[in-house]
Amino acid sequence: MQRVVLLLAAALLMTAQSASAQTLKTVKERGTLICGVSQGLPGFSNPDDKGNWTGLDVDLCRAIAAAIFNDPSKVKFTGLSAKDRFTALQSGEIDVLSRNSTWTLSRDSSLGLNFAGVNYYDGQGFMVRKALKVNSALELNGASVCTQTGTTTELNLADYFRAHKMKYEVTAFATADETVKAYDSGRCDVFTTDVSQLYSEKLKLANQNDHVILPEIISKEPLGPVVRHGDDQWFDIVKWTLFAMLNAEELGISKSTLDEAMKSEKPDVRRFVGTEGNYGEQLGLTKDWAARIVRHVGNYGESFERNVGTGSRLGIARGLNNLWNNGGIQYAPPIR
């Protein structure tokens, strides 16, 4: 609510041109990047007990800060519910939104936003109690479903049950915690959201082993970072930060191999680390922007493994999120 009021105030009071084309300058003057994340979603954006944020979405913001300031700690994280996130971005409260948000046409257009790419290809799924002995989403006729309001989840859920002529009862909560609590207390038979978030929220349940994730994936959920309309330079910086992480993995440049890469003779590696060309400067950054990202945060694969991959608590396989030349669909345009 406060955010909506802020947005109103911003829309009413700001003069039109101040809304655009200033983000990089503002961030540099402020000395920190303000990044909108979730209110706590292990693997994607989650604060520890000291308030340090980690996760795949967090890494993207740290990478932007690394590219601008050569310091991944110059980020202030703002936890946002699904319902508040876009308003916070529109009102200028945050510089970039990196919070498991699905790229859709209406968000990209009438909400006044731009999606800068996809850092996680996901799809919506269902979680139920094992005791219900349900093996397929098609057996959910008449079920009571808990979900979070202001999400694509609500819409897909309605579509799926309508398409299969099944009845359901949806209770939509404002925050993830309320949703998980209601499901855990038995208010609902089913908890639905993007599958990666099901894995993540499952960690918060009282008895994790009493629940299963059903096999059906009912939607496409390309999740990625978002910026406001009207600042193309900033849009490019966020977009190419993500591409840099993907290209690094493709070129085999990681935290441990970066020093070698700095001395490499390979043209594409030289362009990447900035020993050849002025690509960073074209973005409004420094020549070594991409090298900074890898030094401080690592490449996409490293970030994935650390946060959500098989080595992490979530244990999610790369699947679709593998590079295009490795069986997945992650594909970044070349730096040149």
Added chain:
Amino acid sequence: MQPASIQRPISAPRASLMRDPRLRGLFYQVVLLAIVVGVGVEFALNAKANLEAQRIATGFGFLDNTAGFGVNQALIPYQESDSYGRVFLVGLLNTLLVAVLGIVFATVLGFAVGIARLSSNWLLAKLAGAYVEVIRNQPLLFQILFWYLAVLGAMPPPRQSVGIGLQPILLWLADGAGALRYLGLPNTIGDGLRFAADWIGPPMIYLNNRGMVLPEPALHAGASVVGIALIAAIVATIALRIWARRRQTATGRPFPMLAVGIALIVGLPMLAAFVAGSPFAFERPVLRGFNFSSGIRLIPELVALLIALSTYTAAFIAEIVRAGIEAVAKGQTEAAQALGLSRAQALRFVVIPQAMRVIIPPLTSQYLNLTKNSSLAVGIGYPDLFAVFAGTTLNQTGQAIEILGITMAVYLVLSLATSAAMNAYNARIALKER
């Protein structure tokens, strides 16, 4: 009528014009209005330019677009393919439902507790006092969450629903009686109870963690006879009341209107129902699949919100009622008794009418509070106007300015309407000074 100053000889016209307090007042009003309107227009144009610069959608066209999401309680037919405009209506009706039911429950409970606090029964007065102090001093959101998570959330799942009725009690007693077996006695009492339980059948009302299930009334042939009987009874009661009033003013003889009225309105339809062969039936809720498939189901969000809002507001109303009654001078009661009125008559004809004048204005603001507080529903997922329209719809369409404008206008209209109704009532009972 011309102000006197204007007709004075005009020696220094400017100064004299501004010196006229009424003209000066008018001048400042006009200037202020111009500034307010100017700033308002500037804001609106600026907002439009800002939104256009960011290419954020504007206008009210979104109300016709397909909503695409489900809502778990709709008083009018609603499906996902309906428009955002329909969602607005669904949310508005859900808000009105909580507000109206909450006001009724809070008023009944509040008056009962307020009067109980003044009771000469020590225990009753103390209990009422404790109620007020405990409830009034806990944050409302906390109470809503308490009822939702700690009470309704702790209910068993649908398949083990708690039945509220005679049968469970009888069965429980029968189990107790079964202990007689250990004394070597035949279990005739237990068998008898079990037989009675069987005869009564399963309960009509169930509670589970999906809410409350009530039996659904079903109409059979002959139901219209009962309806006609009810209408006839109401008409007869009104006629009787007019006649009783006339007689009382003419002869001074009172008529037991309340008792006769109730007997008519309850008795006549019952008689008709009996004659027509019980055209009503309550369909017992039946458990099927994930939940009860028949019966009226109240979602737990509604139940929790209603309980919390009405008990909370009742605590404040109780204090208002107590204050109102205590504000009536003791001499009034004594004078009434001296005139031969009974205690109840003194309360009804002398004390309460005077107390109402003190009670109504603060009671109005409690009603307004309850209506606005109902927007806390968003914390437990009750689909009120605030949750489905200013929440979900705003988020899906991004049209914050339009949606907040509509929502604010609705709460304003609700508040003004409540105030207007209460003011009208207040004017009717106010002291008429002659």
